[in-house]
Amino acid sequence: MIDSDDIRAAHERIRGHVRRTPVVRMEPDAFGLGYPVTMKLEFLQVTGTFKARGAFNTLLAGPMPEAGVCAASGGNHGIAVAHAAARLGIPARIFVPEISSPAKIARIRETGIDPVVGGARYADALAACEAFAAQTGALSVHAYDAWATMAGQGTTGLEWEEDAPGLDTVLVAVGGGGLISGIARWLAGRVKVVGVEPEGSCALHAALAAGGPVDVDVQSVAADSLGARNVMTRVFETASRHVDRVVLVPDAAIVEAQRRLWLGLRVASEPGGAAALAALTSGAYRPEPGEKVGVLACGANVDLGALAGVI
Template identity: 85%
Template structure:
């Protein structure tokens, strides 16, 4: 299992390659939350998500084969690996499923990396990626089930704690669980870490209930970023030890959170990036009076037309 020292080392390794994103303390009236929130604005990260942290940490800390790297992704991890690889002069092939949003597919293509679109779900793209790695010797960069990925994502926690000290609780959206694993390992039980998953895509919640990783069905508006069918052993072990609880939110609450992020902060968030805020808005997580709460806003690779429709519909 990764340690806080691994996360500190990752933070030093990726310095200059990623942004130190800001944290803003926002009053309850900003979004209609029951308490003020210390919001980590990770949607301002290069490539639009926290994923760049894990991608750079993996590539900079790994021996690189001649075949370069490959990655399977719902979109954001692929964007991050493609960006990191091309900026380091490394060949990259990215595999994405057909459910990936056109906006994310376009961003991968813009990097110049090779793109393969196929399969109905992330698991299909992962199988194709693993077959490519086996055939060519390329380094497969997993979106979440890898210690270097987790350590890179955990660097979010370092900055959050330094910029908003004294937090009691942080809310973190969960897809495959690499982000929450890294953050929870950094906070090391000093701060309560609460995972937030869509009701229709809840692999970590199911794994913790079952006592081990299990496959789940995935049906959610956030499936292109929070759509992992299984969190696998590394994430389960870390979350079981360091994550306090996982709550579930309906798609309607995620849409409402997207709208309020736009109206309150003029932040264009994809559904997965708004899920943590949704937990406060719909009451899936109810803070105690005076509880100091952090919310991670973690993804901006949104289809702007879809976001505009969601805002206008309200």
């Protein structure tokens, strides 16, 4: 398993390639909550999400094969790997499923890489990616089930704790679980980490209930970023030890949180990026009186036409 030294090393490795995203303490009425929350604005990261942290850490951690790298993604991981590979001069092939947002596919193309689009779900893109890696020798960069990915994502928690000391609890959206695992490993024993998943895409919640990784059906407005069918072994091993619990939110609450992020912060958030806030606005997580809560706003690769309809 990764430890704090791995996350600290990742932080040193990727600095200069990623941004130290800001932390903002919001006023009590900003989102209609009646109490203040501290927001980590990770949507301001290069590529629009935290995924760049894990991608750069993986690509910088060791020698790369001549065939380069490949990745399967609902969109954001693919954008990050494509961006990191382009910056570091490494060949890359990106596989995305048909449910991926056109806005995210366009962002991949902006890096100079034309993604391979095929399959109904993330699992289909992953199978195609693994077949490509086996055929060519390319390094498959997993979106979450890899220690280097998790250590890179964990640098989000390192920054958050340094820039907003004294938090009692942080809320983190969960797709495959690499982000929350890295953050929870860093904050272990000091800050409570609560995962937030859509009701229709809850692989970590199901794994914790079952005592191990299990497959789940995925049907959610946030499926293109929080749509993993199975959290797999590494995430489960870490999250089962260090994540306090996982709460579920309906799609309607996620969409409402997108609206409130726009009204309260002027943030154009994708559904997955608003899920953590939805835990508070929907009441799925209710802080104790005086509890100091942080919320990770983690994704801004949104279809602006769809967001306009929400707002």
